[in-house]
Amino acid sequence: MNLAMLAKQGWRVATQEASLLFKLLKGKYFRRSSFSHAKLGANPSYGWRSLLEGRKVLEKGARWRIGDGRSINFWTEPWIPRKTNFHIRGARGLEPLFVSNFIRGEHGIK
Numbered sequence: 168m169n170l171a172m173l174a175k176q177g178w179r180v181a182t183q184e185a186s187l188l189f190k191l192l193k194g195k196y197f198r199r200s201s202f203s204h205a206k207l208g209a210n211p212s213y214g215w216r217s218l219l220e221g222r223k224v225l226e227k228g229a230r231w232r233i234g235d236g237r238s239i240n241f242w243t244e245p246w247i248p249r250k251t252n253f254h255i256r257g258a259r260g261l262e263p264l265f266v267s268n269f270i271r272g273e274h275g276i277k
Contacts, residue, residue, distance in 0.1 A: 168217065168220065170220065170221060170224050171224070172221075173217050173218060173220055173221025173224070174221040174222075174224035174225050175221070176218060176221055177202070177218050177219075177221035177222045177224075177225050178225060180192060180202050180218065181201075181202045181203065181222075181225070189202075192215070192218075195215075196208055196211070196215055202222070203222070203226075203244070204243070205219070205222075207219060233266055233270075235267055235270075236265055236266030236267035236268075236269075236270050237265055237266075237267045238265070239265055239266040239267075240263055240264070240265060241263075241264040241265055241266055241268065241269065242263070242264060
């Protein structure tokens, strides 16, 4: 299994939401989530299992570009760079918070 090629395909799925491949996979495997949170599911195809293996490679080396922080969930995304994926643990049931909720101006933190 060529993990570099699978990671490249995973990157395409994660970043090209207008593509036919994204729409097909979204409809079949991750209707209610993003590609980064998609689960293997029951009875997955070989292709889907392989893409999720490629996603593991992406997760090890990918870093968030924060920008305005409106699309990055504060609680569930590994947006703080660490040697291992780092997730902030919050209380369940709280409304979704985004990194933008904690940014003030150009370089400030609320």
